[in-house]
Amino acid sequence: MKAAILVKQHEPLLLGNLEIPELQVGQVLVKVYYSGICGKQVDEMEGKQPDKFLPHLLGHEGSGVVVEVGAGVRKVKKGDTVVLHWMKGSGIDSEPPRFGKVSAGWVTTFSDYTIASENRVTKIPDDIPLDVACLLGCAVTTGLGIVFNNANLKPGQSIAVFGCGGVGLNVIQGAKLVNAYPVVGVDIKDKSELVRRFGGNEFTTKIQGQYEVTVDTTGINRVREQAYEHTAKGGKCIFAGVPRSTEKICIDSYPIHAGTQIIGSHGGATNPDIDIPRYIGLYKRGLLKLDEQITHRFPLERINEAIEVVRSGEIGRCIIWMQSQ
Numbered sequence: 001m002k003a004a005i006l007v008k009q010h011e012p013l014l015l016g017n018l019e020i021p022e023l024q025v026g027q028v029l030v031k032v033y034y035s036g037i038c039g040k041q042v043d044e045m046e047g048k049q050p051d052k053f054l055p056h057l058l059g060h061e062g063s064g065v066v067v068e069v070g071a072g073v074r075k076v077k078k079g080d081t082v083v084l085h086w087m088k089g090s091g092i093d094s095e096p097p098r099f100g101k102v103s104a105g106w107v108t109t110f111s112d113y114t115i116a117s118e119n120r121v122t123k124i125p126d127d128i129p130l131d132v133a134c135l136l137g138c139a140v141t142t143g144l145g146i147v148f149n150n151a152n153l154k155p156g157q158s159i160a161v162f163g164c165g166g167v168g169l170n171v172i173q174g175a176k177l178v179n180a181y182p183v184v185g186v187d188i189k190d191k192s193e194l195v196r197r198f199g200g201n202e203f204t205t206k207i208q209g210q211y212e213v214t215v216d217t218t219g220i221n222r223v224r225e226q227a228y229e230h231t232a233k234g235g236k237c238i239f240a241g242v243p244r245s246t247e248k249i250c251i252d253s254y255p256i257h258a259g260t261q262i263i264g265s266h267g268g269a270t271n272p273d274i275d276i277p278r279y280i281g282l283y284k285r286g287l288l289k290l291d292e293q294i295t296h297r298f299p300l301e302r303i304n305e306a307i308e309v310v311r312s313g314e315i316g317r318c319i320i321w322m323q324s325q
Helices: 039-046 130-137 139-151 166-177 192-197 221-229 272-284 300-312
Strands: 002-006 014-017 027-036 061-069 081-085 113-117 121-123 159-162 183-186 202-204 211-216 231-239 261-264 294-299 317-321
Touching: 002 300, 014 300, 027 081, 027 130, 039 300, 061 113, 061 130, 081 130, 081 272, 121 272, 130 139, 130 272, 130 294, 130 317, 139 166, 139 211, 139 231, 139 272, 159 166, 159 221, 166 183, 166 192, 183 192, 192 202, 211 221, 221 231, 294 300, 300 317
Parallel strands: 159 183, 159 211, 183 202, 211 231, 231 261, 294 317
Antiparallel strands: 002 014, 027 061, 027 113, 027 317, 061 081, 081 121
16 A cells, blocks of 8 residues: 655655555454545644654545455445544444554554554445545544534634634634634634635634633644633633643633633544534535635645645645545
């Protein structure tokens, strides 16, 4: 199989060919068609967190078709169209595969084939375009889950979203779905057009005022602190971005005693088996924008160029395609 491999942090991914090993209990072989690129992969390349598993494969949101299943797999079968996701669903939590000397997690998607754990795949209808389906592996489910599960956002509540990339835009359109007001996007780049396209009422590079819910998707310390500072008394500040392992925030804890909450989001508390089908239903009814999120597309061979586009921060969602178009 053709794959993009992280051999060393702070260096480009290496394209190579790997042998596909025999499937073990609970593993699923998938022919990958599309993968999204999330900030998490950029963080891994830049060494934001320590990495003791090098060399290894990357990518945690994708779409494809099941080629083969290992012993014990009951959730999907050969020929099923699936979303690949990093959040655990139902099914076996298998051993992570190894491709010779190259490590892999329970799901990786920067390759034209992949071996995923049964609980990291969810079957979807065959009529869902595979390019938009890959977004359901992380960006969409995390963003909407932050709104529905972590924030429990109500109609008329105010929300400010710090960082208007893939996750942030889905927080914004989730807030629009529940009729929150105002829905404000905050970013150092001019994302005003994207924010309004996905239901935001305002966009700013310099936030003012207090909001009942604030969400940080960046993981940048000063931005996390700023999100907390602009959380109204008794409101919720949700941290979705992952910080560097060496960084700590400094906040005034007094508002916490007055009822303000800090919540750490883990994938929007998503249940893939329940949430992915529900979001597909919203998409089919024209209530959830997926196609409009994709602003850049690259073949796997140009993945390092795609990574640089993601680093720029001036995009919606960037996807890579694996199979001949």
